Amino acid sequence: MKRLTLSILGLVKGSEQLIERLMFHRRRTLLALFALITLLLGWQASQIRPDASFVKMIPTEHPYVENYLNYRDDLAGLGNSVRVVVAATDGDIFTASFQETLRKVTDELFFLPGVDRSALASIWTPNVRWTEVTEEGFVGGPVIPDDYDGSPAALENLRTNILRSGQVGRLVANDFGSAIVQVPLFDRDPESGAALDYQQLSHLLETLVRQPYESDAVRIHITGFAKVVGDLIDGARDVALFFAVAFGVTLVLLYLYSGSLSGTLIPLGCSLVAVVWQLGLLRLLGYGLDPYSMLVPFLVFAIAVSHGVQVVNTVAQEAAQGADNVLAARRAFRALYIPGLTALLSDGLGFVTLMVIQIQVIQDLAIAASIGVAVIILTNLLLLPLLMSWCGVGARAIARAKRATASTRSAWALLTVFARPRGATVALLVAAGMALAGLQLSTGLKIGDLDSGAPELRKDSRYNLDNAFVTENYSTSSDVFVVMVTTAPEQCSSFATLERVDRLQHYLTNVPGVQSSLSLADVSERVTAGLNEGSLKWRSVSRNQFVINASLAYVPGGLMNTDCSLLPLIMFLDDHKAETLSRVTASVKAFAARHDSDAIQFRLAAGNSGIEAATNEVIGTAQYKMLLMVYGVVSLLCLLTFRSLRTVICIILPLALTSLLCQALMATLGIGVKVATLPVIALGVGIGVDYGIYIYTKLNSFLLQGQSLPDAYLATLRTTGKSVAFTGLTLAIGVVLWVFSPIKFQADMGILLTFMFLWNMLGALILLPALTCVLYRHSGARVRQKETSDLLS
């Protein structure tokens, strides 16, 4: 092991010499190269587009989702769809003008791109029908007949038809005050193969449907995943605005801290360049910006700023010792090479491990974050010293640095109490207490959505108000869970199949959380009753296959597929909380375990709640898998670099505490772990490990010089510690302002990031020395002697 690490160190040293030589021998060429690349990638980055997809959000390797994707074509309307509610502000829907508006809205929606026209449903579409039983048998027809003319008689007829169609609570509100147009969407256009453009769809919904038709008499409400995504993409402008605010705050504070114009503009500039390169590379690789990954560019900026400030600080220190610009930059480059590279490599490799999660959005995010961090190596470890070698930090900063080293008193001396045994123990005990409290609180962490509506948007956002309207006025919830019952072809309507499905429905309706269910068995039962003059006593699946076949002569779309080998059992749930979903899936699995056979299989799952159940399962395990992998990689890299397990503990434990407390914070704030929020904590590790590595290496260098821990710690604080504290505070201040964002997702992330920035900083400044004190207490002096004697032998 020791030989391995030593040989790696040798490689690192050799690489550093080569790179340093190259950089400072050919400064201008390199700068021109950087400028060229920046231009190219900047041009690419300017063309990056929002790229959202329903399928990307779901775990495609999960058995439920695999089942869903297998049968997706047969399950029209049960996947991605949008509901447009046309509501009368005064009175009910039975006025000629309202019906005319509804008709126009239906037509408008029919022609939108990406709409599955055959499955579009409203009372104005011919596939919505009413039926009734008379002495002659069944009669039926479309809810809006051909001879509808808007007259009062026709409206009366319409009322009767609606009552007879069973659409009250489905396509027509319970209080008859509004009507829904159900718009199923194609993820991919079947003709052109192009992916659905959510931004365009959302835009069209606003300009072609909501704006023209809303008036004093009519209000339009729109719900559905596509609208959430569209709103998020539209909100990108607000998101970018808040990024800009954070940038501005960082700019001002950094200038006040460093006192150097070049020492402010250059690191921030290089950090921006890192973001530009990242976006450009993403575009080159064919990725777009997913609204759920909107954090990543800012994260890259934040990490870049941390490193940049360290570099500038070191350059100022070297300059204060008398070096000219070039020399100072060169020495700073060499000095920070190992810690900087270690931190960024561990960040990058740590983020790459997120690829194990089988959800494409997260895999894309892993790639974006890794690319971003890799790019930071080039912009902030190479370009930044290069630029500093021309500009220098400026006289004022050098004077400040000289003053800082000259003065003997320092406010930082207060913190040295944590480097002494007693103070360290107290700090660690407090940390342990917080860890326990955090553990306790984080058991309340919930997977999945905790509220109805879209948690990414504010409760009073347009979307959530619309969603609340739908939940209030309609009986079919928007939480749909579908069990796919598969049989041999032509067997989906056999008695054996329907009997079992009927039994499953009865069983499932008794699971708490299931509101109602619908399947081919229901159709058969009702039509059988209908064929017998509507008598309730006949509402049963007949054993006589001829009777069954007669009852299924006309089946509404979506309840079976064309070759009768798939029978969806559609359940409407009370909510899509994780407990409900796990109860439902467990129940179905128990049933399937006893009844699956060659003839009939009960497969999970489809419908937005079915897929969410799959996602919740994956996220539940993914959460811990992710943290394990990130911590594993980071620890391994630190171990290879610093060759000491105790060092790794000193660096990693404060990070672990931050992650734990962040989980507890999420639990207390009621932020559920979803695809969007899942990577946050892992990304936070990437931010924090930088601080720990910089502080540790500086502390270690003072310790090796023979200073005692409190003295070395004080010296570290006055140099590196100051930068770390500053960076942590500045970024936290910049990010806390996100709380005011109209996008709730961004506000939540703002709180979590603020917490992580601050806590990582505190952990590195307080806990790291405390751990060093405690772990090395017994062997402290001996270690140093051993190190020194090693090299003399």
Added chain:
Amino acid sequence: MPLAPNRILVLLDGGSHCREALHRAGLIAGVIDVPLDLLWFGTRPAWEGMDDALAQLHGDRTVHLLDPTASLFETLRNEWAREPYSLLVKGCDPHHGEATLTAPLDWRLLREVPAPVLLVKRIEPWAGGCVLAAINPLHDGPQQAALDESVLRAADLVATLVGAQLHTVVATAPPMLGAKAEDQLASLIAARARDATQTLCQRLALSPQQHHIGEGPAEFWISQISNDLNAALLVISTSARRGVRGALFGNTAEDILDRTATDVLVMRAGSVMTDQT
């Protein structure tokens, strides 16, 4: 391949430090008593403005004037093939910018000429001054060790011949945070360098007046010391990177040329000078 002190080749183009180069070459030739071969190159008319200097040279020294038949470097190769020369002397160009596509002439000489190259900037005699031997004893590798040895021997030879003091100058790598302790602490690095230098000098049975150990990068420290000491001669080795590698990474010896005010003698691999006394 060990070189016996053969002829000395002097390159003249009538440019900067041309006279100093000729003067210096004459001094050296006088001390070690070897023929001087003068080669004119460049665009200026041959031997322009050099008549008096040339006249001073003639005496009991063998001086040949060579005709450049082909390009400079081809001529040099032909001369080497005809009869290897033990030293190449030239006046140092004032400025070697990095902005050119091809390497400056002096750099090319350092990279391609198989013999040691002396680039002259000063007119003052070396006697009584100090000769700086720039070595890198902490660098791994037998090639560097051989180069250090040849530098020391050459410096010692010159110091003995002209009556100057021998000093060594060592530029250590700046500390790297996070590396092994020996690479992290400036004090430890300096101590190691000092030990290594002393060991090397003892092995070669040399006793320099003073060792100047300092934090690099090399071109900064070495040039700083040579200017501070007002050194007469700086002896340095070069890795002679050529082509793409040379364009990318350059050579430390070349970077020093512009920073120091002293004459520079560049040793390269294979140019070990045997003990002549």
Added chain:
Amino acid sequence: MGFNVQGRFRRLFMLLGISTLSLPGLAADSFATEGFDRLQVPTLVSQRATQSLLLDIDTAGERLVAVGEQGVVLLSDDQGERWRQGAVPVSVLLTAVHFVDAQQGWAVGHDGTVLHSADGGASWSLQLDGNELNTLRVKQLEAELEALRLDAEAAPMVLEALEYALEDARFTQEEGPHMPLLDVWFADSQHGFVLGAYGQLLRTLDGGRSWQTLGHQLPNPDRFHLNSLLATRSGDLYIAGEAGLLLRSRDAGRTWAALESPYDGSFFAMAELDGLYLMGLRGNLFHSPDGEHWQALELDSSATLNNALAVGKTLLLLGQGGLLQAGNRAGFAPLQQPRSRQSLSAAAVAGARLIVVGEGGIQRKDMPQEGAQ
């Protein structure tokens, strides 16, 4: 309680099939592991049983017993406040229930199911199922045919009718045990009738241990469904059925005669208050003092009438779309506006309350005021 590390173990347990309180019926091995037949699988015990489709309700002494889908039988001993489920060995749709006293009762349903309870509905045993029904019909008809063939004086028409009936019974046997039974009535613990689709009528004289088929002897050549049986105070038995079928027996069910029917649509129920009431499809309601002369009564609704209950001097009508009206032949008025459109199947009186069952399960309502509305 959240979905968390601890919660995962719970989930694991659930997956292993060990039941928790929230999963209905798993503890009782209500699923056959191989082949699943609702005639052999006991009913599911569930918490939402009171919201199942319920088709009939009767009183067994002080107890209320309601039956409905998936073999659900609900019992209440406190006038409908709380309900519990009875143990039923089948999971078919039960269409009717009748108790002769506080212990003895019978329920019928689809697939030829006849269930008997001797403990007031708490537990039930299967007395007849579709297969046995088919077999006994075929055997009985074969025997009768055999006997008739040996009888030299047998009329050829009767013989032919019997052959036809036997053929029909054999066809039905091939089709499987699918016969829906739609009503049940017992005079006492020994004598009773079950009737159902395609003109089926069966009689037992020993409390359901053995049955005889009478359907072929009815004046019902088109095999119309027999929907409801009424026993009047005077001892007559009436059967109302599909397509206006109306039969009467004056000799306790041995022989039946067809009566003149006032309507050619289906009748679903009969009741007796001040005379006989006959009702059915599309709000058709008729009254007769003697069963032979019928007069149509006007209702302000055209919803199908499913059942009727005589309470004191008032007749309660229950029908599709939540129709609930009270009155007598002088007139009917809605008891209350239907709050939901769910149809009502039957009702029973429990103390001061009216228990109504139907599409939405059980509802408790206040008793109507005495007297005409």
